[in-house]
Amino acid sequence: xxxxxxxxxxxxxxxxxxxxxxxxxxxxxxxxxxxxxxxxxxxxxxxxxxxxxxxxxxxxxxxxxxxxxxxxxxxxxxxxxxxxxxxxxxxxxxxxxxxxxxxxxxxxxxxxxxxxxxxxxxxxxxxxxxxxxxxxxxxxxxxxxxxxxxxxxxxxxxxxxxxxxxxxxxxxxxxxxxxxxxxxxxxxxxxxxxxxxxxxxxxxxxxxxxxxxxxxxxxxxxxxxxxxxxxxxxxxxxxxxxxxxxxxxxxxxxxxxxxxxxxxxxxxxxxxxxxxxxxxxxxxxxxxxxxxxxxxxxxxxxxxxxxxxxxxxxxxxx
Amino acid sequence: xxxxxxxxxxxxxxxxxxxxxxxxxxxxxxxxxxxxxxxxxxxxxxxxxxxxxxxxxxxxxxxxxxxxxxxxxxxxxxxxxxxxxxxxxxxxxxxxxxxxxxxxxxxxxxxxxxxxxxxxxxxxxxxxxxxxxxxxxxxxxxxxxxxxxxxxxxxxxxxxxxxxxxxxxxxxxxxxxxxxxxxxxxxxxxxxxxxxxxxxxxxxxxxxxxxxxxxxxxxxxxxxxxxxxxxxxxxxxxxxxxxxxxxxxxxxxxxxxxxxxxxxxxxxxxxxxxxxxxxxxxxxxxxxxxxxxxxxxxxxxxxxxxxxxxxxxxxxxx
DNA sequence: TATAATGGTGACAGGAGTTGTCATAAATAT
DNA sequence: ATATTTATGACAACTCCTGTCACCATTATA
Numbered sequence: 001x002x003x004x005x006x007x008x009x010x011x012x013x014x015x016x017x018x019x020x021x022x023x024x025x026x027x028x029x030x031x032x033x034x035x036x037x038x039x040x041x042x043x044x045x046x047x048x049x050x051x052x053x054x055x056x057x058x059x060x061x062x063x064x065x066x067x068x069x070x071x072x073x074x075x076x077x078x079x080x081x082x083x084x085x086x087x088x089x090x091x092x093x094x095x096x097x098x099x100x101x102x103x104x105x106x107x108x109x110x111x112x113x114x115x116x117x118x119x120x121x122x123x124x125x126x127x128x129x130x131x132x133x134x135x136x137x138x139x140x141x142x143x144x145x146x147x148x149x150x151x152x153x154x155x156x157x158x159x160x161x162x163x164x165x166x167x168x169x170x171x172x173x174x175x176x177x178x179x180x181x182x183x184x185x186x187x188x189x190x191x192x193x194x195x196x197x198x199x200x201x202x203x204x205x206x207x208x209x210x211x212x213x214x215x216x217x218x219x220x221x222x223x224x225x226x227x228x229x230x231x232x233x234x235x236x237x238x239x240x241x242x243x244x245x246x247x248x249x250x251x252x253x254x255x256x257x258x259x260x261x262x263x264x265x266x267x268x269x270x271x272x273x274x275x276x277x278x279x280x281x282x283x284x285x286x287x288x289x290x291x292x293x294x295x296x297x298x299x300x301x302x303x304x305x306x307x308x309x310x311x312x313x314x315x316x317x318x
Numbered sequence: 319x320x321x322x323x324x325x326x327x328x329x330x331x332x333x334x335x336x337x338x339x340x341x342x343x344x345x346x347x348x349x350x351x352x353x354x355x356x357x358x359x360x361x362x363x364x365x366x367x368x369x370x371x372x373x374x375x376x377x378x379x380x381x382x383x384x385x386x387x388x389x390x391x392x393x394x395x396x397x398x399x400x401x402x403x404x405x406x407x408x409x410x411x412x413x414x415x416x417x418x419x420x421x422x423x424x425x426x427x428x429x430x431x432x433x434x435x436x437x438x439x440x441x442x443x444x445x446x447x448x449x450x451x452x453x454x455x456x457x458x459x460x461x462x463x464x465x466x467x468x469x470x471x472x473x474x475x476x477x478x479x480x481x482x483x484x485x486x487x488x489x490x491x492x493x494x495x496x497x498x499x500x501x502x503x504x505x506x507x508x509x510x511x512x513x514x515x516x517x518x519x520x521x522x523x524x525x526x527x528x529x530x531x532x533x534x535x536x537x538x539x540x541x542x543x544x545x546x547x548x549x550x551x552x553x554x555x556x557x558x559x560x561x562x563x564x565x566x567x568x569x570x571x572x573x574x575x576x577x578x579x580x581x582x583x584x585x586x587x588x589x590x591x592x593x594x595x596x597x598x599x600x601x602x603x604x605x606x607x608x609x610x611x612x613x614x615x616x617x618x619x620x621x622x623x624x625x626x627x628x629x630x631x632x633x634x635x636x
Numbered sequence: 637t638a639t640a641a642t643g644g645t646g647a648c649a650g651g652a653g654t655t656g657t658c659a660t661a662a663a664t665a666t
Numbered sequence: 667a668t669a670t671t672t673a674t675g676a677c678a679a680c681t682c683c684t685g686t687c688a689c690c691a692t693t694a695t696a
Binding site (some may be wrong): 019172175288 | 334395568600610619623
């Protein structure tokens with residue numbers, strides 16, 4: 001193999017096996033150790049962060065960083081990647097240790113001149129907005145670890161009733177509307193619940209004397225909904241929606257599976273809801289104003305009336 | 319210069335000048351044309367999409383794609399980039415011609431094994447969710463072009479009053495909550511307005527006999543708000559919020575500048591609003607239920623009462 | 637139609653750069 | 667001590683890279 005090709009191949013190999021010896025590579029590439037040594041020095045000069053230790057159990061290592069081999073991106077692709085990463089700046093917290101901005105600036109700097117110009121032109125003209133949040137979610141990494149490695153996490157969680165300790169086994173984390181959520185198996189309830197990450201005052205690996213992890217490897221963000229136990233008494237939700245009502249509902253995550261469309265843009269919500277969720281839906285439907293008409297359950301209409309009565313009362317007497 | 323280094327340098331040069339002749343490069347690199355020809359063939363084999371035309375004014379060209387030189391990313395950075403791009407899959411429409419998925423799969427495939435494993439582990443455990451929308455926004459590219467090149471765009475826009483033609487000069491586009499918006503100077507109103515891109519039934523460059531572009535180069539997504547003319551009669555909004563109310567308001571884009579916090583997590587909304595926006599705020603505050611108390615303006619309270627009366631009526635007589 | 641500009645290919649000799657071998661050194665784990 | 671491993675220099679052998687030349691094909695332009 002000619003040297004120019006060997007160097008590129010070496011670059012990939014070296015990234016694959018992060019630790020290796022000169023001899024090993026020499027055999028793999030069918031050249032002498034001396035040659036590999038010379039090659040590694042060249043890679044080093046090209047920017048591959050190599051580190052070596054002499055002695056038994058010594059050898060070469062690639063530090064921290066990985067070299068991405070030359071990749072062909074179309075201009076559009078490069079720009080799409082840029083703005084996707086750019087969008088992450090709206091998040092106060094991310095589950096990755098690094099800031100996305102460091103990756104972004106590397107990417108930007110390596111881009112050829114005209115793509116960079118194009119990006120500069122677009123920078124203030126395109127954005128993916130996420131509401132920026134007041135509250136922080138510092139425990140994302142540990143929750144994600146727990147989800148990947150099937151570990152039990154002990155959290156202090158602030159719910160409406162106050163702060164309490166809970167043992168949970170995370171299924172994953174997701175950001176929606178600028179807030180981080182963590183669906184997890186709750187050992188207290190014996191079921192899957194969604195927790196808001198910014199309401200966790202602390203989160204640690206629950207190692208000693210605590211609940212044993214259960215097998216949730218097959219449960220992930222994509223399929224967790226199907227697994228919710230239906231313990232609670234349910235009611236059938238049926239709400240007719242105007243066109244504007246449909247558009248507002250599309251913004252709601254929970255509505256995804258319940259929302260149906262007519263051809264003219266109007267639609268309706270239909271599905272089972274827990275009776276304990278009725279206050280939530282009452283507020284929501286009230287916010288839709290005249291764009292929604294509740295057909296069922298009657299309890300929901302009652303809840304709305306009650307809520308309106310309270311509001312009325314507030315403004316009449318204040 | 320040894321060949322291995324020349325190839326890398328050539329890769330960059332070729333990306334910089336997208337069109338070039340063999341002779342040109344031969345002089346630049348101080349080698350013969352024959353060598354350059356051989357080198358270019360090798361680059362081609364390495365994946366650089368080169369295209370050549372013979373004859374006068376012919377020469378080499380790099381097609382569409384650019385080669386990113388080898389970049390060193392830390393594992394965390396690579397992962398952050400991956401998930402940022404991954405998040406774009408929630409969007410039905412993007413202003414980039416390419417799908418983000420093609421860039422993503424390239425990126426993924428070139429990644430070294432263990433980073434890929436790590437990503438696979440995280441794939442179903444981390445997500446940035448954006449509500450997926452029913453409506454399409456096919457005119458994003460043309461709007462973005464208009465914003466960058468200061469062009470007037472003729473759109474057919476569906477507002478509450480029906481469909482009408484309008485001439486606008488876009489300032490930029492942004493996605494929020496899965497919907498695309500386009501702040502633009504509206505020649506009809508003589509002011510900056512925000513349009514929803516999915517309500518544009520068509521969008522074309524307005525070339526003939528139409529309004530001339532005005533100079534909006536200094537106006538962009540970051541500063542457009544300061545430039546809104548305050549023509550309309552305004553009212554002072556003041557709404558007190560419970561803790562839960564604050565959290566709901568944080569999700570609203572418009573609330574950013576109006577939302578204030580108390581130390582205990584409660585807060586209030588304060589700021590000027592146009593009187594024509596009162597119906598909007600009425601619905602919004604109603605959706606907050608008991609979590610909000612309107613202090614001002616009185617017209618807002620009236621609007622809420624009226625709305626509640628309508629809703630009440632609906633359920634009493636149906 | 638001729639001409640010049642451009643890419644494309646094959647052959648070949650000379651030589652630049654690459655390679656393997658050997659010697660030697662230094663560090664370190666067992 | 668000994669084995670393992672990186673590190674460096676020198677030098678001959680030799681690979682493969684390079685330039686030159688010859689020739690062809692295509693195409694814009696005079």
